[in-house]
Amino acid sequence: MRWDFASVFDNTDALLVGAAGTLRIFAICLVLGLSLGLLVGLGRYSRNRWLHIPATVFVEFFRNTPVLVQILWFYFALPILLPFQISPLAAASLGISLNSAAFSAEIYRGGIQSIETGQWDGARALGMRWGQAMRRIILPQALKRMLPALTNRAIEIFKMSTLASAVAYVELLQQGKLIASLNYNPIEAYTAVAVIFFVFLWPLVQFSYFLERRLRRDE
Amino acid sequence: MAYQWDFAPVLANAPFLAEGLANTLKITGTALVCGVVLGLALALLRLSPRCFLSWPAGFVIEVFRTTPPLVQLFWFFFALPILVGIEMTPFVAGAVTFSIQSASFFAEVFRAGIQSIERGQWDGARAIGMRHDQALRRIILPQAVKRMIPAFMERAIELMKTTTLIATISYADLLFAANEISQKTFRPLETYTVVALIYFVVIFLASQVARLVELRLARSGESTVH
Numbered sequence: 025m026r027w028d029f030a031s032v033f034d035n036t037d038a039l040l041v042g043a044a045g046t047l048r049i050f051a052i053c054l055v056l057g058l059s060l061g062l063l064v065g066l067g068r069y070s071r072n073r074w075l076h077i078p079a080t081v082f083v084e085f086f087r088n089t090p091v092l093v094q095i096l097w098f099y100f101a102l103p104i105l106l107p108f109q110i111s112p113l114a115a116a117s118l119g120i121s122l123n124s125a126a127f128s129a130e131i132y133r134g135g136i137q138s139i140e141t142g143q144w145d146g147a148r149a150l151g152m153r154w155g156q157a158m159r160r161i162i163l164p165q166a167l168k169r170m171l172p173a174l175t176n177r178a179i180e181i182f183k184m185s186t187l188a189s190a191v192a193y194v195e196l197l198q199q200g201k202l203i204a205s206l207n208y209n210p211i212e213a214y215t216a217v218a219v220i221f222f223v224f225l226w227p228l229v230q231f232s233y234f235l236e237r238r239l240r241r242d243e
Numbered sequence: 244m245a246y247q248w249d250f251a252p253v254l255a256n257a258p259f260l261a262e263g264l265a266n267t268l269k270i271t272g273t274a275l276v277c278g279v280v281l282g283l284a285l286a287l288l289r290l291s292p293r294c295f296l297s298w299p300a301g302f303v304i305e306v307f308r309t310t311p312p313l314v315q316l317f318w319f320f321f322a323l324p325i326l327v328g329i330e331m332t333p334f335v336a337g338a339v340t341f342s343i344q345s346a347s348f349f350a351e352v353f354r355a356g357i358q359s360i361e362r363g364q365w366d367g368a369r370a371i372g373m374r375h376d377q378a379l380r381r382i383i384l385p386q387a388v389k390r391m392i393p394a395f396m397e398r399a400i401e402l403m404k405t406t407t408l409i410a411t412i413s414y415a416d417l418l419f420a421a422n423e424i425s426q427k428t429f430r431p432l433e434t435y436t437v438v439a440l441i442y443f444v445v446i447f448l449a450s451q452v453a454r455l456v457e458l459r460l461a462r463s464g465e466s467t468v469h
Contacts, residue, residue: 084447085443087450088442088443088446088447088450089404089439089442089443089446090403090404090405090407090418090442090446091404092407092408092410092411092418093407093418093421093435093438093439093442094439096418096421096422096435097435097436097439100425100431100432100435101431101432101434101435101436102432104246104431104432105246105432182311183310183311183312184311185311186311186313186314187313187408189313190411197311197313197314197317200314200317201317204321210321210322210325211322211325211326213322214314214317214318214321214322215318215322217314217317218310218314218315218318221309221310221311221314222306222309222310225309225310226305226309229305229308229309
């Protein structure tokens with residue numbers, strides 16, 4: 025068996041298109057997932073039952089079902105209830121974003137709960153309302169503690185973006201499949217895709233290790 | 244016009260779904276057992292003071308933690324058979340991928356667990372004449388494993404969710420059964436909803452068991468690692 029990466033390099037354009045697709049869905053799901061997660065996390069933290077119960081149901085449902093099932097549900101099942109079609113990008117983004125929102129909600133809730141009540145009392149003593157205290161005092165401190173866990177979520181989102189290929193969204197793995205089937209070179213094509221993912225993700229993973237070490241040292 | 248839900252065609256395929264669930268449990272169980280054993284081996288190699296043992300183990304762990312599981316699965320299913328000249332069934336490719344992938348996560352759990360045991364336990368074991376491996380087997384691991392139980396259960400649940408990827412290479416797991424039934428009955432909404440609910444029930448129950456075990460460990464004053 026001779027390795028022949030030339031057939032992969034000939035398809036650099038296709039891989040670039042795939043990389044752009046991967047980065048696009050990653051960015052969408054990162055922003056949607058982490059911001060929706062904050063809302064759901066505040067709902068989970070709330071003592072108001074009308075916020076707490078729906079947030080809990082959401083979190084339990086999306087944490088306890090596989091993300092691939094969620095994506096396929098949004099792609100094949102949801103359009104039946106809607107008057108319009110759902111694109112592969114929309115279905116995959118919905119699945120990955122809602123799944124990430126459920127996981128990050130628990131990170132936000134844990135982070136907010138970890139802040140001592142004295143901080144709340146101090147903020148109130150200064151005349152801050154709940155929203156102000158949360159925004160100016162609690163969240164900035166909590167975010168520092170949550171940063172390693174949120175970085176890990178970002179890494180998971182990046183890895184999950186490959187599942188979009190199951191609904192034929194054009195991303196790196198999908199392009200790898202295409203190259204492999206056109207050139208009969210699965211070894212080189214899939215190895216190249218794996219290496220590209222490693223190159224993207226390795227710095228992120230090292231960064232998360234760094235954040236974890238720094239947090240341990242500071243606390 | 245409101246959509247008319249009809250679950251009858253899906254329920255008529257209940258035996259298919261049962262078979263899919265059985266296959267999901269089979270691949271999860273296989274990968275779990277292999278993953279734990281391999282994970283312990285990787286952890287021990289990585290903790291070794293000899294760099295020709297610890298570096299390769301560290302490399303395997305990093306690569307499998309840093310690349311997407313679906314890419315790994317495709318590599319093992321489409322690329323490896325050509326490389327080594329053997330035929331791979333979807334089940335074997337899935338079992339190999341998920342075993343090594345979960346092993347690389349279990350290895351870090353084992354490592355954290357072993358490192359969390361105080362030095363005095365090692366010293367004590369040596370003082371009563373135990374060799375390194377005896378001390379590890381009889382003194383260190385039994386204590387470490389108890390602290391690792393919650394992290395293990397969490398990983399096992401993650402593993403079960405990850406096994407759905409095997410449907411993309413046509414292994415007849417629960418998700419694959421859903422794809423088939425949905426195409427056969429033209430009832431994707433009902434099929435995928437039922438299958439999502441089945442996954443939810445199984446995984447939710449497993450999560451509750453994990454939560455109970457963690458609570459009990461916490462109440463008995465046991466520290467845990469993550």
